[in-house]
Amino acid sequence: MIKINKRIVSEHGISEEEFKLIKEILEREPNLLELGIFSVMWSEHCSYKSTKKWLKTLPTSGKKVICGPGENAGIIDIGDNEAVVFKMESHNHPSFIEPYQGAATGVGGIMRDVFTMGARPIANLNSLRFGSPKHPKTKQLLSGVVKGIGDYGNCVGIPTVGGECNFHESYNNNILVNAMCIGLVKKNKIFYSIAKGSGNPIIYVGAKTGRDGIHGATMASAEFDDHSEDSRPQVQVGDPFMEKLLLESCQELMKEDAIIAIQDMGAAGLTSSSFEMASKGSCGVKLFLDKVPCREDKMTPYEMMLSETQERMLMVIKPSKKKSTLRIFKKWGLEAAEIGVITETGNMEIFFKNSLVGKLPIKPLADSSPEYDRPSEKPFIKFKKENHKNFSIKSALIKIISSPNHSSKKWIYHQYDRSVMCDTYFSSEQSDSAVIRVHNSTKAIAVTCDCNPIYCNSDPKLGAEIGVAESWRNLIASGADPIAITDNLNFGNPEKKEIMYQIKEAIKGIKTACEALNYPVVSGNVSLYNETKNKSIFPTPVIGGVGVIKNISRSKGLRMNEGDKIFIVGNSHGHLELSEFNRICNKNYGSPPPLDLKEEIKNGTFVRNFIKKHNSIVTGCHDISEGGIILALAELAIRNKKGLNVKIPSNIKNSKNWLFGEDQSRYLLIVNNEDTIKKVAKKENIKLQKIATVSGDKFCIIKKFEISVKKLIKYNSIWFENFIEK
Amino acid sequence: MPKKVVSIVVFPGSNCDRDLDIAVQKYMNVNTELVWHDDPNIKNQEMIFIPGGFSFGDYLRSGALATKSPAMKEVIRLSKKGVPIIGICNGFQILTECKLLDGALIDNYKRLFICKENFVKIENKNTLFTKNIHKNVVQFPIAHAQGRFYTSEDNLKRLEDNNQIVFKYSSRDGKIKKSENPNGSMNNIAGIINKNKNILGLMPHPERAVNFSEDNDGISFFIGLQNFL
Numbered sequence: 001m002i003k004i005n006k007r008i009v010s011e012h013g014i015s016e017e018e019f020k021l022i023k024e025i026l027e028r029e030p031n032l033l034e035l036g037i038f039s040v041m042w043s044e045h046c047s048y049k050s051t052k053k054w055l056k057t058l059p060t061s062g063k064k065v066i067c068g069p070g071e072n073a074g075i076i077d078i079g080d081n082e083a084v085v086f087k088m089e090s091h092n093h094p095s096f097i098e099p100y101q102g103a104a105t106g107v108g109g110i111m112r113d114v115f116t117m118g119a120r121p122i123a124n125l126n127s128l129r130f131g132s133p134k135h136p137k138t139k140q141l142l143s144g145v146v147k148g149i150g151d152y153g154n155c156v157g158i159p160t161v162g163g164e165c166n167f168h169e170s171y172n173n174n175i176l177v178n179a180m181c182i183g184l185v186k187k188n189k190i191f192y193s194i195a196k197g198s199g200n201p202i203i204y205v206g207a208k209t210g211r212d213g214i215h216g217a218t219m220a221s222a223e224f225d226d227h228s229e230d231s232r233p234q235v236q237v238g239d240p241f242m243e244k245l246l247l248e249s250c251q252e253l254m255k256e257d258a259i260i261a262i263q264d265m266g267a268a269g270l271t272s273s274s275f276e277m278a279s280k281g282s283c284g285v286k287l288f289l290d291k292v293p294c295r296e297d298k299m300t301p302y303e304m305m306l307s308e309t310q311e312r313m314l315m316v317i318k319p320s321k322k323k324s325t326l327r328i329f330k331k332w333g334l335e336a337a338e339i340g341v342i343t344e345t346g347n348m349e350i351f352f353k354n355s356l357v358g359k360l361p362i363k364p365l366a367d368s369s370p371e372y373d374r375p376s377e378k379p380f381i382k383f384k385k386e387n388h389k390n391f392s393i394k395s396a397l398i399k400i401i402s403s404p405n406h407s408s409k410k411w412i413y414h415q416y417d418r419s420v421m422c423d424t425y426f427s428s429e430q431s432d433s434a435v436i437r438v439h440n441s442t443k444a445i446a447v448t449c450d451c452n453p454i455y456c457n458s459d460p461k462l463g464a465e466i467g468v469a470e471s472w473r474n475l476i477a478s479g480a481d482p483i484a485i486t487d488n489l490n491f492g493n494p495e496k497k498e499i500m501y502q503i504k505e506a507i508k509g510i511k512t513a514c515e516a517l518n519y520p521v522v523s524g525n526v527s528l529y530n531e532t533k534n535k536s537i538f539p540t541p542v543i544g545g546v547g548v549i550k551n552i553s554r555s556k557g558l559r560m561n562e563g564d565k566i567f568i569v570g571n572s573h574g575h576l577e578l579s580e581f582n583r584i585c586n587k588n589y590g591s592p593p594p595l596d597l598k599e600e601i602k603n604g605t606f607v608r609n610f611i612k613k614h615n616s617i618v619t620g621c622h623d624i625s626e627g628g629i630i631l632a633l634a635e636l637a638i639r640n641k642k643g644l645n646v647k648i649p650s651n652i653k654n655s656k657n658w659l660f661g662e663d664q665s666r667y668l669l670i671v672n673n674e675d676t677i678k679k680v681a682k683k684e685n686i687k688l689q690k691i692a693t694v695s696g697d698k699f700c701i702i703k704k705f706e707i708s709v710k711k712l713i714k715y716n717s718i719w720f721e722n723f724i725e726k
Numbered sequence: 727m728p729k730k731v732v733s734i735v736v737f738p739g740s741n742c743d744r745d746l747d748i749a750v751q752k753y754m755n756v757n758t759e760l761v762w763h764d765d766p767n768i769k770n771q772e773m774i775f776i777p778g779g780f781s782f783g784d785y786l787r788s789g790a791l792a793t794k795s796p797a798m799k800e801v802i803r804l805s806k807k808g809v810p811i812i813g814i815c816n817g818f819q820i821l822t823e824c825k826l827l828d829g830a831l832i833d834n835y836k837r838l839f840i841c842k843e844n845f846v847k848i849e850n851k852n853t854l855f856t857k858n859i860h861k862n863v864v865q866f867p868i869a870h871a872q873g874r875f876y877t878s879e880d881n882l883k884r885l886e887d888n889n890q891i892v893f894k895y896s897s898r899d900g901k902i903k904k905s906e907n908p909n910g911s912m913n914n915i916a917g918i919i920n921k922n923k924n925i926l927g928l929m930p931h932p933e934r935a936v937n938f939s940e941d942n943d944g945i946s947f948f949i950g951l952q953n954f955l
Contacts, residue, residue: 241738
């Protein structure tokens with residue numbers, strides 16, 4: 001037996017305080033297996049110990065919320081006995097170490113979270129952040145991550161319909177890979193992870209357990225250093241074919257009345273899945289590790305309990321259905337085994353070779369994991385002094401549309417199967433949110449992910465509020481009623497006061513905006529310690545918004561027709577601080593644009609109702625965000641290969657501010673009839689301005705400049721190919 | 727009169743079977759039977775479809791493992807009797823792996839998966855598969871990593887001479903240009919038939935072009951297949 005000493009305890013990422021608590025819970029010293037189990041269960045990744053206190057403050061309920069945070073994923077009601085299951089999750093650390101497998105297994109994990117609940121995944125999205133394109137690793141990371149996401153989702157046959165991809169030097173050594181999945185389930189066919197019924201068998205199904213990913217959850221809870229790439233063996237390997245078999249076999253089994261509880265083996269593998277199921281059902285578990293299907297010889301209980309081999313599920317089933325369960329898995333060629341039984345003891349008892357090798361009380365371990373109120377302090381942000389540059393309107397526009405962050409992402413999305421399953425109405429390059437039809441119906445789901453880390457770095461609360469508001473706006477622009485969000489909070493080391501400040505403020509921002517917009521948080525994930533050698537990423541709370549469109553023929557994309565008029569809804573104040581424009585001018589300081597949530601609601605409600613009531617008048621809709629009015633217009637011209645005549649209103653003194661300002665709560669509405677919209681806006685006291693006419697093949701800002709749309713398209717489409725093929 | 731029944735062979739890892747099933751039922755006006763890969767009997771022999779996806783994960787060459795399954799052995803036998811067979815995407819790959827169709831489908835030119843809408847010119851309208859498609863150029867999505875058609879120069883010539891090349895990637899107006907070739911296929915080839923003209927393989931997905939609009943080109947493709955019934 002290995003004697004537990006201080007070194008072993010600290011190697012498990014357990015503090016002295018925590019070790020004391022462990023001894024109190026057990027009323028003795030843990031053995032190595034037990035210590036390993038505590039270390040993963042109490043890791044930041046599984047226990048949310050630094051953020052729990054603050055996450056509890058978020059609004060998580062609402063009329064349409066069926067299941068909030070705490071389960072595998074959140075669930076909302078979309079009517080007609082149907083529900084949407086969704087969640088976003090990070091795979092940042094593994095993706096930096098091994099981009100292809102890290103990203104692929106991220107997609108696999110989030111899809112399992114969704115189909116574990118009985119849903120069939122209908123779409124994947126992802127939010128990606130890479131370092132500066134000049135950083136030597138960026139190209140390889142970008143290629144690997146995109147290929148990993150594509151290969152996994154393509155093989156399983158779930159369309160990857162959207163997301164975002166940005167570059168910034170703060171991610172040079174800590175890229176972010178956040179994967180989101182949404183699925184569809186009948187309301188009366190939802191499966192949960194609450195284990196019940198003493199004597200019920202526990203079935204293991206899926207890939208055989210190997211030594212991969214042992215302590216992955218602990219790795220995801222530590223900072224990187226020079227040796228981080230030595231952690232490669234901790235990165236799991238994905239097998240999308242196995243995932244496909246698991247998906248189909250679980251769907252088949254779920255039609256039978258067999259499953260009592262089901263949970264995928266994600267981070268911390270067999271440990272967290274068995275503990276969480278038992279803890280939720282307040283029961284005990286006996287595990288017989290000799291029965292666990294193993295890929296490698298002589299695996300120890302420690303390795304089996306901590307392995308993060310992918311594509312595995314654990315379920316509690318009705319004893320009478322054991323035979324039919326195993327038959328279904330056999331049909332799909334899957335390894336399944338009865339590895340344990342539910343008990344009444346409230347303890348986890350782990351047997352190996354006929355002896356009890358570990359015994360842990362489940363409730364205290366799962367529920368009384370540490371909860372920290374870590375100290376926080378507002379950081380002082382130092383701005384680099386740089387020489388300012390000057391741009392004309394035209395050269396600034398060209399610079400922005402040909403920049404890595406605003407170039408066409410065709411190189412990425414062409415690698416994603418967006419059309420499989422035949423329900424993708426808009427993928428996210430065609431509309432502000434992706435729009436997926438609810439199969440066999442006229443309903444659709446709209447979905448988007450958003451975050452502006454530049455704003456969040458300067459003001460994490462306001463930045464997070466804007467993220468929530470932007471996702472809300474994107475859903476409305478697509479013609480949807482926004483329902484709820486999932487969030488993926490990516491930050492640095494919470495043990496640092498200034499990082500803890502960012503975390504608390506960002507959560508406050510999400511709370512404020514979600515409460516105001518009646519837009520609850522139903523699931524989420526926190527990824528901390530995104531730091532390398534003491535340098536943290538920008539705070540990046542990514543918001544995944546989901547909305548419903550009652551009639552898919554009323555969804556709106558970035559469409560316009562010759563002769564259409566374009567109106568701005570909302571006030572333009574010309575806020576340039578932290579805008580794309582200021583950033584290309586090397587002015588990287590200041591505050592994000594202010595956000596008035598009352599105005600957000602007012603403008604959003606107007607657009608939403610106008611689209612609904614006057615569907616035939618509205619050709620398209622687009623929100624105004626980064627890059628301001630001019631970028632939103634240029635995107636429309638590029639997308640439609642059509643020209644625009646843009647007239648700057650005569651009362652505008654500073655046209656750069658007006659064109660590039662990033663004021664919030666604004667939309668572009670493209671309509672084929674001016675009178676109606678003017679009338680309705682006037683009646684509802686909405687600020688409305690006509691600014692452009694769709695015409696010809698030139699993008700023209702009257703009295704300023706013009707450029708052919710062909711040229712715009714060229715500028716917009718070259719960066720990725722050049723970067724990758726260089 | 728009861729509807730006729732066509733067969734769709736399903737492998738572990740097929741992922742276009744549902745989409746194909748829906749399109750076939752709706753536009754061919756038939757019922758379908760999904761045949762699991764380990765079934766050596768294919769009862770309904772009006773027409774057999776091999777759908778897209780990643781059969782057995784396609785960790786080996788695409789389609790290679792699927793050729794060993796009992797259902798495919800039966801497909802090979804029935805093909806010799808003239809039963810009409812259509813392989814789409816992975817189905818096309820499987821048919822070339824079985825040698826029911828000439829050539830091979832290798833890694834795309836850029837070695838990346840590619841999913842986009844592509845125009846496809848119907849090169850030979852004188853087949854039962856294509857003669858009722860009223861347009862000369864259709865728009866179908868493609869989605870594959872290994873779709874680059876390759877064969878020997880001799881074979882290529884023979885395919886051309888026998889009019890076995892049915893679909894080619896083209897521009898909207900039907901021009902066969904290198905710039906319209908998404909994957910580096912020889913001569914822009916997107917789909918071929920066998921010499922006996924009862925087996926069609928194509929990389930583009932007509933079953934994904936039947937939704938959201940009445941004039942989507944997949945619809946006339948499937949309606950046209952009623953020729954065989």
